[in-house]
Amino acid sequence: MPILIGILEQGAIYGIMALGIYISYKILNFPDLTVDGTFPLGAAISAALVTRGVNPWVCLLCAIIAGALAGSITGILHIKCKIKDLLSGILVMTGLYSINYRIVGMPNMFLMQKPTIFGGIRFPKALFPFRYIIVLFVIVLFVKILLDLYLRTKSGFLLKSVGDNEGLVVTLGKNPGTVKIIGLSIANALVSLSGALYCQRAMQFDISSGTGTMVMGLAAVIIGTTLFRKIRFMNVTTGVILGMIIYKACITAAISSGLRSSDTKLVVTVLFLLTMLLNSVMNKSEGGRKNA
């Protein structure tokens, strides 16, 4: 039971991150490595502000804004300075390492007894053990619905078409570069929010917590979009969040089967490769049916 709840909690926290990767990688077609820096950025801001007594919800808001800013810098480097997409992300990610260090002032920190978003709400006794998962699920649901709604707006339509067909956006009289910058801002705002939630749940900040964010998010996106593609009534965004939960379950299973926690990154890589394999197998069987 506690293991299951742990998986769900992680799935919810990192699911928000995966939604960000869904925007940059799937919708914009942009392999954005900034996220390895924006996840700890959100955590750093949360840690620094919470310990200074700022309202924990306001901390989340600040993390969102900072993430959006970082994403827009990657976008500007790519669009205005014509730096390759991958390199733009790596540059910002690298810079963020120092910035994150500055924000917190040390490589890791424990929040101790500081108030977090989980502490401010009164729960009935029966629900008290589930307080984390309840709050996290409400937040992830809220973010998901907001994102779904956004993707149905005119602005959201433009975002979807820019990754699909940049030329179309030009013929509509819009600057595709601007649309991409907006998309990267939203993506990194979500990743940063995810980092901020992680920090308040784990009550700690760790400068290296962002390593592998991109790979993890991508795996969840691929699991989510391939596994649940067949289910008509289910939104892609729901699939992505479920993808992250499945992913976390796999990791937990791997660790509890005797691997050390330092092996996680290797498990992450292997799991990612397995996901890619699954993806190509599913695609092949589908393509075969289409051709038949």
Next chain:
Amino acid sequence: MLELNNIYKSFNVGTIDEKILFQNFNLNVKNGEFVAIVGSNGSGKTTALNIVSGDVKPDSGSVLLDGKNITKQKNYQRAAKIARVFQNPSMGTSPSMTIMENMSLADNKGKRYDLTKGLNTKRRDFYRSQLELLGMGLENRMETQTGALSGGQRQALALIMATMKTPTLLLLDEHTAALDPKSSDIVMTLTEKVVKEKNITTLMVTHNLRYAVEYGTRAIMMHEGGIVLDISGEKKKQQSINDYLKIFNEISIECGN
């Protein structure tokens, strides 16, 4: 209404691949003209359209639209008045979005893409009627992603989308070249109809001499960055495919091949 004045354009200057394409290229198109452009491969037809749309910058010279100098405007700024359909059918629509979504997107051109609802459900019947005219059955597939449509269907849709908000100028670059003969004819008939009904000034590059004979009010033949034939009105009506072919052959002989 459209003027290309003293256009110079070279590619890869200073390398062994240097290509001097336009040297003092001039073109003047009057309001309401439907210009069919033919010419050998590499004669500069696509580049000429790209210079008009702003996708290629000329080395020197100016582009005027409705008397306004637009040489310095970016491609997406010019798109406010200029619409375009490409040779590649996948370039005119957003493949992961449905027909309905694509049409709503095109219908909003010139307005803000803000946080209001993307689907224009009020105009669904209008979109449907536009699709019915094609006779391709697309009116019953409005929730289908355009990536799943055939090349001809996508190109017909692209044309409807490009002209949904009547443009000042329409650029068509071999927009039927990737299609089978039947779809090609359907799209060409649709083109003629839309251009006439909405009275859109049009530049149409075509690989198909028959189209150049049958359609358009003016025909231009290009060769090595220059205009070797420019006829309109009665003179164009009398020009047959053979007349075009004769000039083509003469040009080729001049080149020594």
